Amino acid sequence: MTKNEIADVLAEIGVLMELKGENPFKVRAYAAGARAIEGLENKDFESLVSEGKIRSVKGIGEALAAKIMELQATGRLEFLDRLKESIEPGLVEMLKIPGLGPKKIAALRKELAVTSVAELEKACQEGGVAGLAGFGEKTQEKILAGIRNREAYSRRHLWWSAAQVAEPILAGLRSIPQVRRAESAGSLRRGMETVGDLDFIVAASDVAPVVEWFTGLAGVTEVTARGETKASVRLEGGLQADLRIVPAEQFAFALHHFTGSKDHNVQMRQRALERSLSLSEWGLVPASGEGTAKDKAGRNQGMAAADEASIFAALGLSYIPPELREGLGEIEAAEKGALPKLVELADIRGAFHNHTTESDGRSTLAEMAAAAQALGWEYLGIADHSKSSRQANGLTEERLLRQVAEIGAVNASRRFRTRLFSGTECDILPDGRLDFDDAVLARLDYVVASVHSAFSQDEAAMTSRIVKALEHPHVTMLGHLTGRLLLEREAYHVDAARVIDAAIANGVVVELNANPHRLDMDWRLWRKAAERGLLCSINPDAHDAPSLGFVRAGINSARKGWLKREDVLNAMPLGGIEAWLAARRRRP
Ligand code: DGT
Ligand code: CA
Ligand code: CA
Ligand code: ZN
Numbered sequence: 001m002t003k004n005e006i007a008d009v010l011a012e013i014g015v016l017m018e019l020k021g022e023n024p025f026k027v028r029a030y031a032a033g034a035r036a037i038e039g040l041e042n043k044d045f046e047s048l049v050s051e052g053k054i055r056s057v058k059g060i061g062e063a064l065a066a067k068i069m070e071l072q073a074t075g076r077l078e079f080l081d082r083l084k085e086s087i088e089p090g091l092v093e094m095l096k097i098p099g100l101g102p103k104k105i106a107a108l109r110k111e112l113a114v115t116s117v118a119e120l121e122k123a124c125q126e127g128g129v130a131g132l133a134g135f136g137e138k139t140q141e142k143i144l145a146g147i148r149n150r151e152a153y154s155r156r157h158l159w160w161s162a163a164q165v166a167e168p169i170l171a172g173l174r175s176i177p178q179v180r181r182a183e184s185a186g187s188l189r190r191g192m193e194t195v196g197d198l199d200f201i202v203a204a205s206d207v208a209p210v211v212e213w214f215t216g217l218a219g220v221t222e223v224t225a226r227g228e229t230k231a232s233v234r235l236e237g238g239l240q241a242d243l244r245i246v247p248a249e250q251f252a253f254a255l256h257h258f259t260g261s262k263d264h265n266v267q268m269r270q271r272a273l274e275r276s277l278s279l280s281e282w283g284l285v286p287a288s289g290e291g292t293a294k295d296k297a298g299r300n301q302g303m304a305a306a307d308e309a310s311i312f313a314a315l316g317l318s319y320i321p322p323e324l325r326e327g328l329g330e331i332e333a334a335e336k337g338a339l340p341k342l343v344e345l346a347d348i349r350g351a352f353h354n355h356t357t358e359s360d361g362r363s364t365l366a367e368m369a370a371a372a373q374a375l376g377w378e379y380l381g382i383a384d385h386s387k388s389s390r391q392a393n394g395l396t397e398e399r400l401l402r403q404v405a406e407i408g409a410v411n412a413s414r415r416f417r418t419r420l421f422s423g424t425e426c427d428i429l430p431d432g433r434l435d436f437d438d439a440v441l442a443r444l445d446y447v448v449a450s451v452h453s454a455f456s457q458d459e460a461a462m463t464s465r466i467v468k469a470l471e472h473p474h475v476t477m478l479g480h481l482t483g484r485l486l487l488e489r490e491a492y493h494v495d496a497a498r499v500i501d502a503a504i505a506n507g508v509v510v511e512l513n514a515n516p517h518r519l520d521m522d523w524r525l526w527r528k529a530a531e532r533g534l535l536c537s538i539n540p541d542a543h544d545a546p547s548l549g550f551v552r553a554g555i556n557s558a559r560k561g562w563l564k565r566e567d568v569l570n571a572m573p574l575g576g577i578e579a580w581l582a583a584r585r586r587r588p
Helices: 003-019 024-038 042-050 062-074 078-085 089-094 102-112 117-125 136-154 159-174 208-215 248-259 262-274 308-314 330-335 365-374 397-413 459-470 496-505 523-531 545-560 574-586
Strands: 179-184 197-204 220-226 230-235 240-246 277-279 284-286 379-385 419-427 448-450 509-513 536-539
Touching: 003 024, 003 042, 003 062, 003 078, 003 089, 003 102, 024 062, 042 062, 089 102, 089 117, 102 117, 117 136, 159 179, 159 197, 159 208, 159 240, 159 545, 179 248, 197 208, 197 248, 208 220, 208 230, 208 240, 240 248, 248 308, 262 277, 262 330, 365 379, 365 397, 365 545, 379 397, 397 419, 459 496, 496 509, 496 523, 509 523, 509 545, 523 545, 536 545
Parallel strands: 197 240, 379 419, 419 448, 509 536
Antiparallel strands: 179 197, 220 230, 230 240, 277 284
């Protein structure tokens, strides 16, 4: 097991023990132990373990050391298995309800004897939760809302996790000898932030082996449909996948149809009708059908299309990338040849919102820099949390300035080809002030300002709080505009239009947080905002080195928001960025 996987297990033990209401000192020891090993470089961790010296790390006692060794050696932990068996699964499920931590759940179990989400819902409806110490009416309402949202959330999946499931299936389909072409379609291909189900379109010379392979996939828990040319399966984790197999000459039409969106398809079909043509998943044929050749199945023989571009061309349109197919004006733009040249992953030259082990990240500064260099990035901005974010181990002024010095030294050493910038993810305090003084902020290359507290403020208070921060001369960009966590937590109340106005007026960049759980600011707001001059920074908000790759999810949303390379700050080369940051700091 890797260092971070082991840290996850220790943290999980801490949560489960707290859930059981066990000794707070023991609970804290596991949380602290997890943090302590996260703070080590991978190679140091590995040598400490192999030399049996992990106890020498501050915060790792005898009991933890033994567990770490067992995990490292066997990849399992008997203690954890037994701990899990001793807890009702319903209690663990409750952890996913916003506002419910292990402590509160333990109290609910003790006072009301609830052990399942259904029992908890009933207790809330009967008003029993509001009466408990530390709960109250508001918390009770929030729990109920959380339980209701959970049902809607459970029907969809994050794009990122869906893509991870889809990729090996697609590769597998393509490796079947009878398969000529295979693509994923649907919302996954359109780069939607969440995905209902997977859609695969396959052109094959023989259908049976493809259906056989697909329904027999490892991870299939149920075959929900099996037909001559299609199949649907449910996969572990609840994701459903649809497969459609078509003759090669229909492939482009089927791919276009099942990519959607529905609105886009309706408009495309309408456009075809205006040209006396009929567009469907089968093909493009004369609408009337009078006097046209028929195929073996009696359908009108239509045009051939080797690819989707030919379908668009047949309707007088330039090629519309899948991300734009939402029925939001892409067809009109394609008709005029006015589609934007969308930003691409390869345009990204660096990123600004990233954490290290100094706050709540799990990779050190050097590990982050090495990962950025491996991606070929010209620069990497470090923006650890600020002091008010205590839950995230936010930096004090002293620690921040020490980090600035360290970053300066790393840059001077030329150890990495990637240039590091020192920043902060500075809390916007509930009254709109920043968490650091001007004198400290002035020492940084840039400042990301974010809301991490007082989420329940009303819209007016939250909006003026954020606007006030944007008016601060040291603020370079706004972090995650709404604080939403996709399929987990609703956005806080904020007037996005007013915030966008303020950002434009003050020359502040707004982040497109590319963490797959956030994708915030939402793509639906970007097109208009960018047209009005708002600059976007696609920020992975990485808490470990591999998560720099989250920019890929951010690119999906940026493209859905019609953004071009010029709209994206971190598509600028290093020289441009240095000049831009310097100009930004000189501004009155
Ligand atoms: P999802 O799965 O909810 O995230 O969203 P999609 O877009 O993947 O929807 P899905 O899987 O139900 O269907 C895939 C595509 O097939 C959809 O985007 C458009 C097309 N499609 C499905 N049903 C209809 C329909 O009733 N009318 C039209 N015009 N297109 C449809
Ligand atoms: Ca779908
Ligand atoms: Ca589907
Ligand atoms: Zn943040």
